[in-house]
Amino acid sequence: MAVEPGARFLDRLRDALPRLRLLTDATDTEAYRHDETPYLHPGTPLGVCFPTSTADVQAIVRLAAEDQVALVPRGAGSGLSGGATAVDGALTVVMTGMDRIVEIDERNLCAVVQPGVVNADLGRAAAERGLFYAPDPASFEWCTIGGNLAENSGGLRCVKYGVTRDAVLGLEVVLADGAVIRTGGKNIKDVVGYDLTHLFIGSEGTLGIITEATLRLRPMPPPKLTLLCFFQTVRQAGDAVAQMTASGLVPVTLELLDGFTIRAVDAALRLGLDADAGAMLMVESDVGGAASEAEIDLAARASEVAGATSVVRSTDPAEADWLREARRRAHWSLEQAGVARMDDVGVPRALIPEMLAVIERVAAEHGMRIGVFGHAGDGNLHPTYVMDRDDPAAEARIDAARAEIYAAALGMGGTVSGEHGTGVAKRGYLEAQRGPDAVRVMRAVKQALDPLGILNPGKVL
């Protein structure tokens, strides 16, 4: 009887790396099929393995290339577009075992980390030295740096400090043929050759597997001042955001929650927020001292001009932490009200009021509940479809609504994914947003770097 090719590959893998943790039983591998996209339908993996070194990853990739077995690299699985979901017959490569903070280099204000390091763990290690790692996705307590790099993740502090990309100085990457390259190091400025660092960031493991990253740290900013502004309508909150942007205000955080989300968060977390409000803005300043007061004053004034019903300064850091945590748990809170599918769209930031109006209109026309929250300061919103658990048409109704929202975003020069990647969920819209010629270039790059197509097939492109 002929040996099945997948089984032969697994045997060779066991021979080559006898100490590699390798799961093949469906019961064991199930937990690694999904990311945070329960509505997608992942494949059944050949197995799931847990490399602990770059050499492990190299050996895995070399064998996979020889046997033409596909690989799906993943971190903690906090992704929101299916970039890490399992592929039929592919080996899922879980990077969480490579979780060492190799170095915090205080003199050069950078850190060298393995991809499995949890975002918040890096933040805490940096803070111990008076330093600061800026990118903070809402999942920061459990998402990994490798996943952040794969998706070019955003977060609550992006409006001031930029996204994950802006914090990367260099990467170590295992290529599709098993070779290892370094794309940069600790230099702040370095222009030799093409910039491969930025090509790999956001490519969701389809061009190579990141095994180490050198990340920029900053001096720890002063403690934050926090402002909450409540409005009768989402439109007023959007106007306040547009006004803040136009006035040159760059707060560290500028988050929006609509009334539906406020009530869901308040019900789930009992915060005592204004449950009658139509929208809320959370504005934070970390410049310190009188300058922070001035930023918060500017934000308060813009909100009042836009018609805020109340403007509250939080003076208690513990309270501010809790409010920020509440914002991070907006998606989870909405899930208490039904099946909640969080989306992610962006528009040029001055168009936030228009985008909010579109979402409101689509919700009304489709008779759907769509909670809206997000990073209003950088034009990035998370409309979240909340459906009854027993609605058999939920998927179809969501798809129809999101198609309208995407079309409107693209019509405004926006994007169908601000910070959640392309993965499986958005790849159907890739050509609509980028155009066929740009997608052709992407495919040519993919073909050049992964001619056998073994790296995370079916994602991004």
Add this chain to the structure above:
Amino acid sequence: MAVEPGARFLDRLRDALPRLRLLTDATDTEAYRHDETPYLHPGTPLGVCFPTSTADVQAIVRLAAEDQVALVPRGAGSGLSGGATAVDGALTVVMTGMDRIVEIDERNLCAVVQPGVVNADLGRAAAERGLFYAPDPASFEWCTIGGNLAENSGGLRCVKYGVTRDAVLGLEVVLADGAVIRTGGKNIKDVVGYDLTHLFIGSEGTLGIITEATLRLRPMPPPKLTLLCFFQTVRQAGDAVAQMTASGLVPVTLELLDGFTIRAVDAALRLGLDADAGAMLMVESDVGGAASEAEIDLAARASEVAGATSVVRSTDPAEADWLREARRRAHWSLEQAGVARMDDVGVPRALIPEMLAVIERVAAEHGMRIGVFGHAGDGNLHPTYVMDRDDPAAEARIDAARAEIYAAALGMGGTVSGEHGTGVAKRGYLEAQRGPDAVRVMRAVKQALDPLGILNPGKVL
């Protein structure tokens, strides 16, 4: 008699674009053969043309692809590594005719510009609306945005605001087959597909020709405070820089000049600087108000601890402007002392003192004068070899010295080009810095995007 292929291409070009300005006489094309690298030996171009629209560029590229004629895109020619120098038999495509500021979008804090816009012109147009374009190469009064994008140029304000790359939201690019793509727009966050924007930035026209860019603007910062610190030795100045970095100071400008450069600048521009000093730092703060005073105080203290002989606060903005201009004219000033070849190396910023020591040692061992100035705050230095005009061995002696300096920089994890590109001058060091596998990836990307090799051949790779 058979028509020579180049002549046939030019005839077709004239037919296709009768209004295109096209120079073919050697007297006329001579001015477009060089950039600011007089020591390189450019080829003789087939001709020089001046497109005025994206459609012009498309038509030029399509014909060039059909006839397999190479193209050398260029801006003002302020480049310092030969990225824009002429190639034998190639058509040089001068982008300075596409010099329109298409839009200053105040509400979205961005500008849309053609590649021929001069950097300082964009800065002035932004300033009229209270906005600020951060990247400012020393040549900012005459270099173009297209050249800045091609080289990923730096400048005096990078240490705080980042390099050209960090200011780019999206590009319009004509590909090697004449197709036009847009890689992004006005979105601050946008993660759909691979990031082609960052692939084209710094690729020196070898992957496509940039015909438009959407650039991030910022609110105009407050007026600057300026500090000059004089030291007996370069080493002390380097220590002061390392101390400032370690203390978390991020000034908008942190520039270093060594004694040789101070004296050259002072002789050329009659500034009344301390001509006995071994080194000088120029530190500027633009955070405004008391916070600016605090930054300048911190810098002054670090300098005093490192042994500064004098620390002078400039209170006159006109004087500060003039000092900044003096720094920008450091290369020109050194040229008054002989043939000056400016180099560009970078190291992780804490290693600035070590790199300065290496340059001093190399100068002594080779019996050469090497002026040093540069962006000490981000680890980027410009050692400048100053040779007697009648030294027949000047080239060979420079090559020997720079090889030692590059080897030392690479040994420290540094770079042979911090902000001046790879071009022709540094491509011989590409593999030494990036490694053969990374260069193989770059070649694969080049092959994927420009299979005929018609875009700026012989540059970067």
